[in-house]
Amino acid sequence: xxxxxxxxxxxxxxxxMEAVITNWLASDGxxxxxxALIAEIMVEKSQFEVTAPADGVLTIxxxxxxxxxxxxxxxxxx
Amino acid sequence: xxxxxxxxxxxAALLWSCERALVAPAxxxxxxxxxxxxxxxxxAGWPVHLRATGGDLVPQGPDIVNLSLxxxxxxxxxxxxxxxxxxxxxxxxEALSDAGISARYGAVPGAFxxxxxxxxxxxxxxxxxxxxxxxxxxxxxxxxxxxxxxxSLDGNTVATLNRFYHDCGIDRVIDAGAHVGxxxxxxxxxxxxxxxxxxxxxxxxxHASEAHAPAANTxxxxxxxx
Numbered sequence: 001x002x003x004x005x006x007x008x009x010x011x012x013x014x015x016x017m018e019a020v021i022t023n024w025l026a027s028d029g030x031x032x033x034x035x036a037l038i039a040e041i042m043v044e045k046s047q048f049e050v051t052a053p054a055d056g057v058l059t060i061x062x063x064x065x066x067x068x069x070x071x072x073x074x075x076x077x078x
Numbered sequence: 079x080x081x082x083x084x085x086x087x088x089x090a091a092l093l094w095s096c097e098r099a100l101v102a103p104a105x106x107x108x109x110x111x112x113x114x115x116x117x118x119x120x121x122a123g124w125p126v127h128l129r130a131t132g133g134d135l136v137p138q139g140p141d142i143v144n145l146s147l148x149x150x151x152x153x154x155x156x157x158x159x160x161x162x163x164x165x166x167x168x169x170x171x172e173a174l175s176d177a178g179i180s181a182r183y184g185a186v187p188g189a190f191x192x193x194x195x196x197x198x199x200x201x202x203x204x205x206x207x208x209x210x211x212x213x214x215x216x217x218x219x220x221x222x223x224x225x226x227x228x229x230s231l232d233g234n235t236v237a238t239l240n241r242f243y244h245d246c247g248i249d250r251v252i253d254a255g256a257h258v259g260x261x262x263x264x265x266x267x268x269x270x271x272x273x274x275x276x277x278x279x280x281x282x283x284x285h286a287s288e289a290h291a292p293a294a295n296t297x298x299x300x301x302x303x304x
């Protein structure tokens with residue numbers, strides 16, 4: 001069963017604020033370890049590091065420069 | 079920040095300044111003209127450094143004082159991005175208020191590294207802010223940062239910023255008049271002492287506000303604080 005990689009739900013309060021994926025640090029199809037830094041997102045001049053929530057193979061579903069909101073799924077790990 | 083994420087340090091509040099340079103977010107380095115822009119800036123006496131916080135291109139130098147807070151934020155919705163900005167900017171706004179200077183928050187068109195959590199005075203940018211968050215097992219390690227102008231931007235700085243954007247192929251123009259420095263707000267005969275006093279108040283308040291950093295260690299620069 002795949003584990004979702006999500007934009008954190010509780011890092012900011014304003015539901016209307018949009019973030020952008022500034023960088024994927026792991027490639028689509030790469031094997032990643034739980035806790036590894038795999039992406040960065042930016043909102044209101046704040047850079048958030050996204051870490052892998054599980055071990056496995058990463059599938060990227062939102063690309064760099066895509067706009068995302070809190071709670072959005074940006075990839076999966078299976 | 080790595081020490082905080084690893085649990086080796088509870089937190090820190092740093093008031094600091096540095097030599098003249100341009101500091102860019104890592105994302106800017108992916109612009110096709112970035113290398114050429116760096117080369118030209120360096121030739122003009124502005125070495126370029128990359129940083130890990132978000133935002134945009136900023137100048138650094140002796141007329142700029144930075145406040146950096148590093149701390150562990152608790153997990154969950156109890157402490158978020160907006161809280162971190164409030165924690166960072168409150169000591170600055172309170173110190174300015176004590177000095178009779180009214181400050182607000184907001185974006186300023188034409189300002190470098192513009193953002194909603196700028197500290198503004200009379201509609202001009204006095205301080206810019208940015209953050210970086212790193213997940214930990216039991217919360218987040220957070221670095222928040224405010225860049226405060228001691229003097230308004232001079233023509234050389236504005237020209238350097240605009241040339242850098244042009245070389246990167248970015249359509250953005252910085253306006254000197256969108257900024258204000260602390261020096262410009264103080265009476266000429268007392269500005270050195272008043273500036274010293276305001277920065278001292280910011281340092282003390284930042285240290286006291288580090289509720290999430292019990293091991294905070296506030297360091298100050300002798301050049302600005304004597």
